[in-house]
Amino acid sequence: MRKVLIIQARTNSSRLPNKVLLELTDGTCVIQHMYNRAKRCKNIDDIIIATTSNPEDTKLYEYCVKNKIKCYRGSENNVLERYYMTALISNADIIIRCTGDCPLIDPEQIDNFITESQNKEYYGLNYIGNSNIEGFPDGFDMQLFSFKLLEQAYNEAIEPFDKEHVSPYITRVLLNDNYEKYNIPIDSKNYDSIDLNSLHLSIDTPGDYRLVKNIFENIYNKNNNFTYLDVLDYLNTNPTILKLQENKNENLGAQLYLEAKKIIPGGTQLLSKRPEMFLPDQWPSYYQKANGIEITTLDGVKMKDFCYMAVGASILGYADPDVNNAVQQSVSRGNISTLNCPSEVELTKLLLELHPWAEMARYTRASGEACSMAVRIGRASSGKDKIAFCGYHGWHDWYLSTNHNDDSTLDNHLIKGLSPSGVPKALKNTAFPFNYNRFEELLKITDNHDIGCIIMEPQRSEPPVDNFLQKIRNLCDEKGIILILDEVSAAFRLNTGGLHLKLGIEPDLAVFGKSLGNGYASAAVIGRRKYMESAQGSFISSTFFTEDIGFTSAIAMIKKHRELNVGKHIEEIGTYFQTELKKIADKVDIKLSISGLPCFSAFNFEYENGNAIKTLYVQKMLERNILAKNAFYPSYSHKKEDVEFYLKNIEDVFKELKDLIDNNHTSANIESQLKGPLAHTGFQRLA
């Protein structure tokens, strides 16, 4: 049995070009160190680098030739083929696969791997890996498989994804997704200062390179035959070394956003995720991982989210395991087909059970789209075009058309400066806004116009006063107006279902979205039968309204929400935050106004240069690895100790701000502390 170690490597990595040729220590580069370490294996017959025939990889090929390392060149994109060809020409029976960005790979473990493959019966399939959950940290990754298995994958794989990578076809199809059981666990003690699951010791970014270089400089020079345990011991004794991995200075996210703005109008798909809305030029902008309340930026920095939690979409927290599990099952059984998915009916029953006044439901993917659907149903049922509305309801024509009446009418409804450009002027005077708690404004509209429906948020910042909601209900009943409650942001925040259940008001239609699928696209319109039936008369139909993930994610979210009483948790956490924030503002003597339901806390610095102070606040929080804004939407994943951590940081930052404000610093001086421009306060065209 000929055993060949094949190291897959190339130089044109976008995040760290030429990484395999960068020097680690001793004047020796990454790939050479890796090769030297692999050479110490006792059970291996040959080692080959498999690189691409792309001209950029010529320097790697020439390096190998010069240093007498065997190197095969093959397809850049069909890596499965490149690997297969390398194995074929080297007459391999058993292949050990490593990647060129893992110079810490441990020769003793490679030998163990081979011994294991010969000993254990269940390895009859001739596959072993080492990167399952209890497995080795990232950076020691290897896989062992037989040539037969590789050849079968090469002959059978059709999907581009299966050809772009070496092992997915083997693990997914040939091992039937059961490959985790062919993983060998790590044999090491528990460490108190490091978490093996989150260690990332392969070289992908400049920060990874700094970390691995440091490890080599400190261990290799004492013992050039070090093992993975030496590496883990070193990190456990010196956990601060891991900070080297944080690529703060590179800000890869800000760089990517500069590219994005050139090819994506507006930079991103959602105004509220534009970096300019937080901290222009400095905001990390993109993430690689999100879990609970933690977000890992492109630079590998772990940040805690104390602002919007995906603009309110992740009510349970990021990557919630129960919702993810439901979605993964949906993906495995097929998200969509010619036939419908039964989950559509199950979700409908669940929503109707939560909202006994409603009798039917329809679905969309996006929340603004669901508002549009509700308005269409409202118009179709009433036979009238004119609408009164209060609050923000999305980007669609019916809504933006109000700015043809007067282009500042939307200013009081969440986003300032929205232009109706591209919206037909024929829609002028079809949608009329009124402010929350201003019943007289609504009366004026209904007196002057033949209004068919009213759409509004049940509550956003101020609580309803003077029987506001009941008066609207009565008005609708008197005049035969259809009342639509837009629950996109408010639902599931303080109770399981629409906030109207808690406020004691029954609409005719209600719209849900955002948190409904805990981050998966899922939105719904529910309502009384007599109105919902109009959806049949008006054509409302779309392919992706039928995909399973939207329904299964919502079912999983609602069930978990109800079982754990998530609304109560959020109310407690949010109330605690608002109370303590006020105490801190009073103690530090900073002028702060706090508003909103406990699930949507917002605060403003009541100074002339409030926006400059807010921008500096965001900058100072970012320096503490906290994603913050002058708003906090708590989720189920925010526990009391998390909020305490944030409040402690708020107190420290407020003291610093207060110092700047008090020492007669003018607006210009506050601004001089900023490392970039001021945050935008509403919609602005990007330069």
Ligand SMILES: Cc1ncc(COP(=O)(O)O)c(C=O)c1O
């Ligand atoms: C009350 C309300 N309705 C509708 C929308 C639009 O939702 P989406 O941006 O998901 O389309 C939002 C978004 O913030 C909202 O808060």
